[in-house]
Amino acid sequence: MFDELRITGQGKRSVSRATSTYLGKMWVGSDYLEETSQDRKKSWVSKDRLKRYRPPYKKTLYVDTIGGFQSNFEWRAVALTREADHAGVPWDNDIHLDVDDK
Numbered sequence: 001m002f003d004e005l006r007i008t009g010q011g012k013r014s015v016s017r018a019t020s021t022y023l024g025k026m027w028v029g030s031d032y033l034e035e036t037s038q039d040r041k042k043s044w045v046s047k048d049r050l051k052r053y054r055p056p057y058k059k060t061l062y063v064d065t066i067g068g069f070q071s072n073f074e075w076r077a078v079a080l081t082r083e084a085d086h087a088g089v090p091w092d093n094d095i096h097l098d099v100d101d102k
Contacts, residue, residue: 029051041057050075054074
């Protein structure tokens with residue numbers, strides 16, 4: 001699966017959509033919760049609400065992405081206990097993974 005990691009001449013890395021999805025499921029765990037944001041984008045949140053995966057979406061503001069798609073792996077130090085507390089609270093950390101959707 002990870003042999004799909006592609007490296008461009010500038011050292012940037014990207015993965016396929018399938019690899020991003022696989023990594024997202026590993027990130028949040030098998031008993032993740034599905035959420036939909038106000039702009040109708042889906043994300044998966046770990047049961048303990050400490051990690052979130054956002055699948056690849058076209059990033060129009062970031063012209064330096066490979067293929068223009070990125071998925072996000074986010075985490076926070078303290079879990080919020082209720083879904084209402086969770087909504088709208090920014091995540092402490094976020095890693096972007098470029099997805100080459102060829």
